[in-house]
Amino acid sequence: MLTEFGKIFIFIILAIIFVIITLFINKLIRPNRPTVEKQKVYECGENPEGSPWVKFNIRFYVVALIFLIFDVEVVLLFPWALVYKDFGVFGFVAGIIFLLVLGLGMAYEWRKGDLEWARPTPKPPKLDELLKKES
Amino acid sequence: MANLYQSLELIRPEIVLSIALIVLVIFDLIFHVDKKIIPYVALVGLIATGIFTLLNPQSGFAFQQTNLMGKIGIFAVDSFGNYFKILIIISSILIVLYSFSSEEINKIQERIGEYYALIFGMILGMFFIVSATDLILVYLSLELMSLSSYVLAGFTKLRDRNSEASLKYLIYGAVSSGLMLYGISLIYGLTGSTNFYIVNMILQIPNANQFTLAFANVLIFAGIGYKISSVPFHFWTPDVYEGAPITITTYLSVASKAAGFALLIRFIKTTFVSFSDSFGNWQVISSFDWKTLLIIISILTMTLGNFTALWQNNLKRLLAFSSIAHAGYLLLGVVVFSNGGVLAILIYFFVYLLMNYGAFLIVMLISNKSGSENIDDYDGLGYTSPLLAVSFVIFLVSLAGLPPTAGFIGKLYIFIALVDAKMITVAIIALLNTVVSLYYYVRIVKHMYLNKPTENTLTVKPNLGNTILTLVLVIPVLVFGIYFQPLVDWAKNSLNILGLM
Amino acid sequence: MFQVTLQHFLVLSAILFSLGVYGIVTRKNAVMVLMGIELILNSANINFVAFAKYGNFGFSGQIYALFVIVLAAAEAAIALAIVLNIYKTFTNVNIDEIDNLKE
Secondary structure, three states, X not given: OOOHHHHHHHHHHHHHHHHHHHHHHHHHHOOOOOOOOOOOOOEOOEOOOOOOOOOOOHHHHHHHHHHHXXXXXXXXXXXXXXXXXXXXXXXXXHHHHHHHHHHHHHHHHHHOOOOOOOOOOOOXXXXXXXXXXXX | OHHHHHHHHHOHHXXXXXXXXXXXXXXXXXXXXOOOOHHHHHHHHHHHHHHHHHHOOOOEEEEEEEEOOEEEEEEEEOHHHHHHHHHHHHHHHHHHHHHHHOHXXXXXXXXXXXXXXXXXXXHHHHHHHHHEOEHHHHHHHHHHHHHHHHHHHOOOOOOHHHHHHHHHHHHHHHHHHHHHHHHHHHHHXXXXXXXHHHHHHHHHOOOOOHHHHHHHHHHHHHHHHHHOOOOOOOOHHHHXXXXXXXXXXXXXXXXXXXXXXXHXXXXXXXXXXEEEOOOOEEEEXXXXXXXXXXXXXXXXXXHHHHHHHOOOOEHHHHHHHHHHXXXXXXXXXXXXXXXXXHHHHHHHHHHHHHHHHHHHHXXXXXXXXXXXXXXXXXXXXXHHOHHHHHHHHHHHHHHHOOOOOHHHHHHHHHHHHHHHOOOHHHHHHHHHHHHHHHHHHHHHHHHHHOXXXXXXXXXXXXXXXXXXXXXXXXXXXXXXXXXXXXXHHHHHOOOOOOOOO | OXXXXXXXXXXXXXXXXXXXXXXXXXXXXXXXXXXXXXXXXXXXXXXXXXXXXXXXXXXHHHHHHHHHHHHHHHHHHHHHHHHHHHXXXXXXXXXXXXXXXXX
């Protein structure tokens, strides 16, 4: 007889064994011919540049915050979706109002320009500045 | 189904507020460049809400369910709640008027739409707090109010201290509301419900675990005590009051404190009182000793507030400690556990609104000119700006609680309630505290009148609007000090807290 | 046979709560303090769900947990925005170093 956690335990053990066995078989049958290029860190085919621990642009963070809020608000729709039929038109309208307020939030983000991704404006070097530096 | 439509009738003021909030945001989006119209939209929304509050039916439950104990809801509309809602509306209207002439707010005209939208968020939260009879609704509305006010405390971003105030408010607020939520979850486990009335019914049979119940109560008090800035949850008060823009400071000192007190009174009255006798004395359920806890906290609160205020040189900070002390006096109205105590709190709060708003108005007008709130700015002000100085003296005398001002009436009713409850020792401690508070209020008067004006003395000439605003606040403070019967009558009619008895 | 009872959930939530309080009291970094607050909120969530399940209180506890999750997200968003603002002004987020406001 198994408790409910017993099943999960067997599942976890099976998963671990499966991964170990496949990795082991791989090691047995694959040819092993390392080169310098093969042992490099893989970064989409490019040569890796600098440390991966750089500071991200703040704009990623703003987008993440906006995403977090809208993502989590949707959680409130789950209980509503289960019961709105019991309340007829009233329940439906309540959900619609909720979505409209969320939409207003979206419109606010849009209008305030928080969704725009500011591209860096390239500064072409000017001749007189270059000359100043030279002299 | 009819039940839900009926509930919507009962929460009309809240619906109007929400619509006003949405309209504010839409207007902010439409009038992207010129935002002069937005304060007027806010004023119209507030006045409409006030009218709907006054027209509201006097009592009833919104969102009723039929439980094992009859019909009870999570939102109680009664005259007690309406009194506090009207207080909140009055203070919000005054805040909008203050914002017109505050230099700090005028510097952020391009973000004025968010400013008012956040204030409306706070008002909506407070409206739900004063009426909530379910702990989860209490928590949600408390958070709605807190989240808006965290942002408002650092809204202007003109100086370092703005963002610092915002951070401190956030950390203390989030911690205390988290503690409160844990307490709520314990109460839910003990009683199987978060509704005040069901909790009350289950606690009448004292078989709940005493220690867990006491622990949960203390944790819930942490959330409320933070809002009313009582010891030991007061640490944020001076820093936030000093750092926040002065309109928000004023608002936090009156409106959010009012909401906190309304919640505390309703929570204790409906959850921990088994019945109230014909004299209006409440019989408290024996499972938790609220009385001793609240007496100790109120004495500590007013003593700490008054004694720390003695050596403050920043006026905003001084008024912050004075507001902590006033929270202590107001808590005395709760600890007597009678309708007389609640009556005293209602009267005191109206008076406190007038005098605190008045004092902050003067501080704002002077700091508009000088750019700081240092007490030295007030040297010789009595000679150069007589109207402001005289009004300030009246407000300070009223805050100290001396006749013939309204502050005296507020304190008088608190002391009457204390003597009725035979708590003479506490009354004497409160009296001694009042004497201490006199010192720091008089110190400001001394700076204004005994220091002779020099060439550095400020001359502040308020414009017509601000003169009217000052007079609107000064005259009631004087009139209610002599003819206070209408105020007492209004408060007496507002004692009805929906309860089981 | 091992059975998961209400006590296990309560002990787990009590441990989380204590860890949260410990984090709030000992950490200086504002972000760490906020993480402590999240721990407290989640311990309350565990309580709600466990009580609802074992006390047969219906679904109310689970709905409360959903509300709290949403509020915690909103609070985290606002808190991080404020901390970001602090970082811009003070160039650090250590709570005990941000003390311009003192008498």
